Amino acid sequence: MGIQKIEVYSITLAYREPFRIATEASTESRNVVVKIVTDYGVCGWGESSPSDRVTGETAETVIKVLDKIAPRLIGMCPLRIEQNVELMDSMVAGNPAAKAAIDIALHDILGKTVKKPLYMVMGGYRTEILTDITLGIKSPREMAKDAVKAVKKGFKALKVKVGVNPEEDVERIRLIREAVGEKIQIRIDANQGWMPKQAIEVLKKIEKFNIQFAEQPVPAENLKGLIEVKRNSPIPIMADESVHSPEDALQLIRAEAVDLINIKLMKGGGIHKAKKIAAIAEAAGIPCMIGCMGESEIGIAAGTHLAAAVKNIQYADLDSDLLLKDKLATKGVTKVKNSMRILPKLHGLGIWELNGEILGKPLKVYH
Numbered sequence: 516m517g518i519q520k521i522e523v524y525s526i527t528l529a530y531r532e533p534f535r536i537a538t539e540a541s542t543e544s545r546n547v548v549v550k551i552v553t554d555y556g557v558c559g560w561g562e563s564s565p566s567d568r569v570t571g572e573t574a575e576t577v578i579k580v581l582d583k584i585a586p587r588l589i590g591m592c593p594l595r596i597e598q599n600v601e602l603m604d605s606m607v608a609g610n611p612a613a614k615a616a617i618d619i620a621l622h623d624i625l626g627k628t629v630k631k632p633l634y635m636v637m638g639g640y641r642t643e644i645l646t647d648i649t650l651g652i653k654s655p656r657e658m659a660k661d662a663v664k665a666v667k668k669g670f671k672a673l674k675v676k677v678g679v680n681p682e683e684d685v686e687r688i689r690l691i692r693e694a695v696g697e698k699i700q701i702r703i704d705a706n707q708g709w710m711p712k713q714a715i716e717v718l719k720k721i722e723k724f725n726i727q728f729a730e731q732p733v734p735a736e737n738l739k740g741l742i743e744v745k746r747n748s749p750i751p752i753m754a755d756e757s758v759h760s761p762e763d764a765l766q767l768i769r770a771e772a773v774d775l776i777n778i779k780l781m782k783g784g785g786i787h788k789a790k791k792i793a794a795i796a797e798a799a800g801i802p803c804m805i806g807c808m809g810e811s812e813i814g815i816a817a818g819t820h821l822a823a824a825v826k827n828i829q830y831a832d833l834d835s836d837l838l839l840k841d842k843l844a845t846k847g848v849t850k851v852k853n854s855m856r857i858l859p860k861l862h863g864l865g866i867w868e869l870n871g872e873i874l875g876k877p878l879k880v881y882h
Contacts, residue, residue: 537678544809618785678708
């Protein structure tokens with residue numbers, strides 16, 4: 516059995532409204548979709564949602580990298596995932612979001628080949644997982660109103676973007692907590708927006724608002740600063756941009772720099788390496804969250820299957836498809852009910868039908 520054909524598509528998905536974090540604002544997500552066809556009739560879908568800010572990638576660089584990788588994968592056995600990942604790494608350094616598209620498609624093929632939902636093949640620990648919904652940066656009062664709307668829709672966890680102005684950040688959290696009450700989980704994400712001293716001051720001020728954890732308070736490269744914040748914070752600290760690879764996770768754990776780790780398929784290169792990060796973290800007693808970039812239903816399905824499969828992925832921030840106005844997948848999506856991501860009982864990722872108008876024709880086809 517082997518890979519017979521790989522198709523590469525470029526898509527642009529609009530957000531419902533401009534989405535702002537500490538370092539940037541976005542109105543759309545430019546992604547790359549991959550379809551891998553096997554010589555035994557099974558095909559797999561994968562997706563890349565690159566971030567120039569996080570991984571140094573764009574849709575254009577992803578397409579260029581796939582142009583190098585895809586021809587070499589023709590004829591390879593799709594089920595030998597570790598071998599295929601090793602081949603990609605030997606050909607191109609870095610570029611994890613590009614590799615993630617291939618990795619996700621290979622895992623989709625794995626589930627479809629054995630005729631099981633992917634999470635059952637990878638561990639099957641749970642069938643659903645609670646996801647938060649993210650509140651992009653606006654004025655404190657506007658964010659409090661958005662928080663109430665989210666709770667009315669059934670969300671039990673809110674991820675609040677902060678990191679622009681420390682005083683305003685404190686006010687954001689105060690107003691949101693007052694608006695939603697004590698039963699709703701609140702997590703915050705500074706997206707590298709604070710300096711260590713600022714982070715410690717803000718975290719001490721908002722401790723009384725019962726914050727579950729604080730994500731990436733300082734710049735990713737500032738390991739000493741992250742250690743300082745973790746040692747002085749009354750709120751658990753989660754690393755995001757600081758952890759791309761299993762090696763990064765090991766370094767931060769050894770340095771005692773974090774309490775939790777946010778795994779993202781686009782940072783790590785896909786499901787295969789994400790499982791390794793989760794295993795390293797579990798051995799150290801560090802819980803993980805599965806997060807997302809700007810993925811459509813394909814990438815979100817991959818993240819949800821991973822979270823369902825692996826015990827140590829205890830939290831989920833799988834909401835990017837909910838923030839997008841455009842819907843790529845029309846059947847087989849992972850639905851959200853009362854804040855829970857629920858997997859369809861379909862083989863592989865479960866993605867059954869895509870919107871042909873959004874997908875368009877392939878940019879490249881490799882035989």
